[in-house]
Amino acid sequence: MRWAALLGAAALPAQGRLSVTAALRPYVSVDAPVVALTHVRLIDGTGAAPREDQTILLKDGVIFGIGPTARLAPPAEAQVIDLNGHTVIPGVVGLHEHTYFRQTTRTTQMTVSGPLAYLANGVTTIRTAGSMFPYQELNMKQAVESGSLPGPRMHITGPYLNGAAGPESMNRGLRTPDEARRVVAYWAEEGATWLKLQGNLTRAIAGAIVDEAHRHGMKVTGHLCSLSFADAAALGFDAVEHGFITNSAYVPGKRPDTCPAENMRIQAEVDVASPAVQASIRELADKKVAVTSTLAVYETFTPGRFKLHPRAMELLAPDTRAEVEAEYAALGTQGLVVPERLIRKMMAWERDFVRAGGLLGAGVDPWGSGMLPGFGDLRNYEMLVEAGFSPGEAIQVMTLNGARILGEQATRGSIELGKVADLAVIRGNPAATPAAIYDMVTVFRSGTGFDSAKMLAAAKGLVGVR
Numbered sequence: 131m132r133w134a135a136l137l138g139a140a141a142l143p144a145q146g147r148l149s150v151t152a153a154l155r156p157y158v159s160v161d162a163p164v165v166a167l168t169h170v171r172l173i174d175g176t177g178a179a180p181r182e183d184q185t186i187l188l189k190d191g192v193i194f195g196i197g198p199t200a201r202l203a204p205p206a207e208a209q210v211i212d213l214n215g216h217t218v219i220p221g222v223v224g225l226h227e228h229t230y231f232r233q234t235t236r237t238t239q240m241t242v243s244g245p246l247a248y249l250a251n252g253v254t255t256i257r258t259a260g261s262m263f264p265y266q267e268l269n270m271k272q273a274v275e276s277g278s279l280p281g282p283r284m285h286i287t288g289p290y291l292n293g294a295a296g297p298e299s300m301n302r303g304l305r306t307p308d309e310a311r312r313v314v315a316y317w318a319e320e321g322a323t324w325l326k327l328q329g330n331l332t333r334a335i336a337g338a339i340v341d342e343a344h345r346h347g348m349k350v351t352g353h354l355c356s357l358s359f360a361d362a363a364a365l366g367f368d369a370v371e372h373g374f375i376t377n378s379a380y381v382p383g384k385r386p387d388t389c390p391a392e393n394m395r396i397q398a399e400v401d402v403a404s405p406a407v408q409a410s411i412r413e414l415a416d417k418k419v420a421v422t423s424t425l426a427v428y429e430t431f432t433p434g435r436f437k438l439h440p441r442a443m444e445l446l447a448p449d450t451r452a453e454v455e456a457e458y459a460a461l462g463t464q465g466l467v468v469p470e471r472l473i474r475k476m477m478a479w480e481r482d483f484v485r486a487g488g489l490l491g492a493g494v495d496p497w498g499s500g501m502l503p504g505f506g507d508l509r510n511y512e513m514l515v516e517a518g519f520s521p522g523e524a525i526q527v528m529t530l531n532g533a534r535i536l537g538e539q540a541t542r543g544s545i546e547l548g549k550v551a552d553l554a555v556i557r558g559n560p561a562a563t564p565a566a567i568y569d570m571v572t573v574f575r576s577g578t579g580f581d582s583a584k585m586l587a588a589a590k591g592l593v594g595v596r
C-alpha cells in the first residue's frame with residue numbers, strides 16, 4: 131500500500147475541496163474528505179488507452195492515488211464507492227462556450243440553465259468565446275465561484291470584438307488600433323482572460339488587440355473571415371476557432387483584410403490533402419497556434435446527419451423549443467448548409483493537424499442552433515471518434531488539451547497524481563460505445579461530487595428564460 135508515500139506528492143496544489151454551501155447542497159451526492167472510486171474503467175486524459183478495474187483516491191479535492199483495485203487498498207477513513215461498470219474521465223474543459231442563447235425572436239442569457247447543463251454533462255471548466263451580455267456573464271461566473279449556483283469554472287472573453295457593428299449588433303465595433311487597445315485594457319481590468327475576435331477585422335486592428343492582450347497577460351482567439359489562418363499565425367494569435375471551415379485563404383479572389391462572401395462554403399470544394407492546406411496545417415502547428423474543434427455545432431447545419439438530442443430538448447422553454455424544432459424541420463432549405471462532405475473534410479483536417487503536432491481542443495459553440503451547453507461537448511466526443519481519433523485521444527482533446535490551451539495543465543485536465551479532482555463518472559463504456567458518454571452519473575469539481583440527473587432536472591425548461 132503506497133498511501134503514506136502518496137501523501138507528499140498530493141500536497142502539491144493544495145487547492146482544497148469545493149465547499150458545499152446551502153445552495154449547492156441539494157445537488158451534492160459525494161461530500162467526504164477522502165473518497166475511493168473502486169473498480170472503474172479509467173480514461174485518464176493523457177491519450178492513453180482505457181485501463182480496467184482501477185481505483186482512484188481523492189483527498190481534500192486532489193487526486194491522491196491511482197492504481198489497480200486489487201493492489202490499491204482505500205484508507206480506513208475513505209468513503210468507498212464501487213463503480214463496477216462505470217468509466218471515469220477527467221472533467222471536460224470546454225473551449226468554445228457561450229452563456230447566451232440566440233433565437234429569431236429574442237436573445238437570452240442562460241444564467242441558471244447554462245452552468246447547470248455544463249456541470250451535469252461533466253464539463254468542469256469552460257472558456258467562453260464571445261459574450262452578448264458580458265456583465266451577466268461576469269455576474270454568473272461570480273455566482274458560481276461564491277457557491278450560489280452549481281457550475282463549471284469559467285474563463286471569460288468579454289464581448290465579441292469586431293471591425294464594424296451595426297445598430298442591432300451586440301459586438302464591440304473597433305475602428306482604430308488605439309480604440310482597440312483601450313477596449314482590451316478595459317476588459318483586462320474587468321476580468322476577461324481571453325478575447326474573442328469575430329469575422330471582420332483588419333490586420334492592423336487585430337495586431338493591436340493581440341499586442342495589448344499579451345501585454346495584460348490575456349490570450350486571443352478568433353472566428354476568422356477577413357483574416358486567413360496565415361494572418362492569424364503571423365499576428366501571434368494564441369488560437370483560432372472552428373478549424374478548416376473558417377480558413378478564408380482558399381476562397382478565390384480573397385483580398386487582404388476583407389471577408390469573402392463564400393467563406394464557410396467554398397471549403398467544401400477544397401482538397402484537405404493538397405499541398406496548400408497541408409502547409410497551412412504545419413504553419414499553425416509550428417507557430418503554436420491552437421485550434422478549437424467545434425464539429426458538433428457545424429453538424430447542426432448538415433441535413434441528414436444532425437439530430438436534436440431528446441434530453442437536451444427538455445431543457446428548452448416551450449416557445450424556444452418550438453422555434454428550435456421549426457428550424458430543424460427547415461434544415462437545408464435556408465441559412466448556412468454544411469454538406470456531409472465538408473464535415474468529413476473538417477474531421478480529416480483536425481486529424482492531420484494533430485498528426486502535425488498541433489494542439490487541438492474542443493467546445494460546443496452553443497449559440498442557439500439546438501446544440502446545448504455540455505451536450506455539444508459530449509457530441510464532439512462521438513464525432514472525434516468518428517474522425518479517427520482513438521477514445522483515449524478524443525478524451526485528451528476534450529480535457530488535457532483544453533487545459534494546455536488555458537495554461538492549466540500542471541493542475542488540471544487529466545487524472546494524474548497531485549492534480550485537482552475534477553472528474554466525471556459515466557455509466558457504461560464510451561470507449562466501446564461512444565453514445566454512452568451521455569450517461570453521466572456524478573461529476574466531481576475539486577473532489578465534491580454533484581448528481582448529474584438532479585442538475586438536469588433543475589435546468590428543465592429554463593433555456594430561453596434564464
Ligand SMILES: [Zn+2]
Pocket residue numbers: 226228259260495496497
Ligand atoms: Zn461561437
